[in-house]
Amino acid sequence: MILNSQVAAYLERLSPPRDPLLAEMEAYAAEHNVPIAGAETSALLAMLARGCDAHRVLEIGMAIGYTALQLARVLPADGKVVSLEIDPNMAAIARGFLKRDPAGRRVEVIRGDAKETIVRLQEAFDLVFIDAEKAGYPVYVNLALESLRQHGMIVIDNLLMGGRVAAGKGDAHWSQRSVDTVVTLNRRLAEDPKVEFVLMPLGDGVGLVQAR
Numbered sequence: 001m002i003l004n005s006q007v008a009a010y011l012e013r014l015s016p017p018r019d020p021l022l023a024e025m026e027a028y029a030a031e032h033n034v035p036i037a038g039a040e041t042s043a044l045l046a047m048l049a050r051g052c053d054a055h056r057v058l059e060i061g062m063a064i065g066y067t068a069l070q071l072a073r074v075l076p077a078d079g080k081v082v083s084l085e086i087d088p089n090m091a092a093i094a095r096g097f098l099k100r101d102p103a104g105r106r107v108e109v110i111r112g113d114a115k116e117t118i119v120r121l122q123e124a125f126d127l128v129f130i131d132a133e134k135a136g137y138p139v140y141v142n143l144a145l146e147s148l149r150q151h152g153m154i155v156i157d158n159l160l161m162g163g164r165v166a167a168g169k170g171d172a173h174w175s176q177r178s179v180d181t182v183v184t185l186n187r188r189l190a191e192d193p194k195v196e197f198v199l200m201p202l203g204d205g206v207g208l209v210q211a212r
């Protein structure tokens with residue numbers, strides 16, 4: 001959480017109520033300590049997907065399928081979210097939730113290490129959402145840039161890590177290695193003349209990357 005608690009509570013009050021399935025997924029994540037994107041980050045993702053008329057979305061790190069479902073719901077009938085997840089248990093739980101929503105059939109779950117899976121994917125994507133292990137972020141950004149359609153966009157979560165990135169210091173939650181990786185990545189993206197990079201203090205820090 002980057003914002004102070006008063007602003008965060010205010011934003012939460014403005015968030016629309018979740019439908020029963022999303023509310024159940026949020027409750028499951030809270031009970032089992034599964035990190036999922038916040039309501040604003042998910043809403044932004046869905047809005048970006050709709051806004052760029054996305055047909056193909058790649059998600060790196062899906063956990064229980066919370067953001068995958070919200071992305072799938074805004075895609076056209078022939079659209080697809082390809083979600084990569086290394087943890088077989090998470091992938092199974094995600095499949096169970098996704099089966100309960102008509103949009104869930106637009107999500108293709110691929111189990112395995114995303115770094116190996118992505119290179120085997122033979123398609124281009126309109127939107128790539130990076131939300132897996134932080135040490136892999138630099139690799140994911142490079143691979144995502146290669147697989148983006150023209151004017152496509154990359155969305156990256158946790159680029160501020162609750163303030164740890166700006167402080168340059170890890171804590172009990174964010175390891176020093178993760179913080180160092182993201183500090184270096186943010187600087188690289190900010191200085192790269194080939195991309196536009198916007199880092200927003202939304203949720204845990206959401207970055208948008210687009211090739212110039």
Ligand SMILES: C[S@@+](CC[C@H](N)C(=O)[O-])C[C@H]1O[C@@H](n2cnc3c(N)ncnc32)[C@H](O)[C@@H]1O
Nearest residue numbers: 036037061062063066067085086113114132133
């Ligand atoms: C923050 S959670 C994803 C949350 C999800 N995007 C959401 O907001 O609903 C990160 C997930 O990435 C997965 N993950 C970590 N390393 C991975 C890797 N190398 N390849 C694929 N998935 C990975 C973890 O198992 C975890 O479920």
